[in-house]
Amino acid sequence: MNKVKLVLTFVIIIGIVVIGLYCLDMYASKSKSDKLDQINKNYGYSKGIIMRKRSYKGRSIEVKYQIGSKEYNYHGGWDHDPYSLREGDSITFRYALDAPELIITALDNDY
Numbered sequence: 001m002n003k004v005k006l007v008l009t010f011v012i013i014i015g016i017v018v019i020g021l022y023c024l025d026m027y028a029s030k031s032k033s034d035k036l037d038q039i040n041k042n043y044g045y046s047k048g049i050i051m052r053k054r055s056y057k058g059r060s061i062e063v064k065y066q067i068g069s070k071e072y073n074y075h076g077g078w079d080h081d082p083y084s085l086r087e088g089d090s091i092t093f094r095y096a097l098d099a100p101e102l103i104i105t106a107l108d109n110d111y
Helices: 002-041
Strands: 043-054 060-067 070-077 090-096 103-105
Touching: 002 043, 002 090, 002 103, 060 090, 060 103, 070 103
Parallel strands: none
Antiparallel strands: 043 060, 043 090, 060 070, 090 103
């Protein structure tokens, strides 16, 4: 009887974890899709400076850029780097004219 309770508890915990991960993935996909929709609606191009670029345990990038008189910092990921860009190099990006904090860099597949 205790073995059955233990197995049932384990299955329930695994089920909750799987459902949680699925919901998290759906939220991230929806958020990225909403960002792309807003950028694609009305966009401009600009350049920024790569402040940090990492590829250890995932790929992350930090870009500093200026639109008008306001400076922004972008923290995100990158998919590919055919240009072999490094920290300090300039990078082109596409941004939403209505919300300049939303950008897609040239290293993103959706660029």
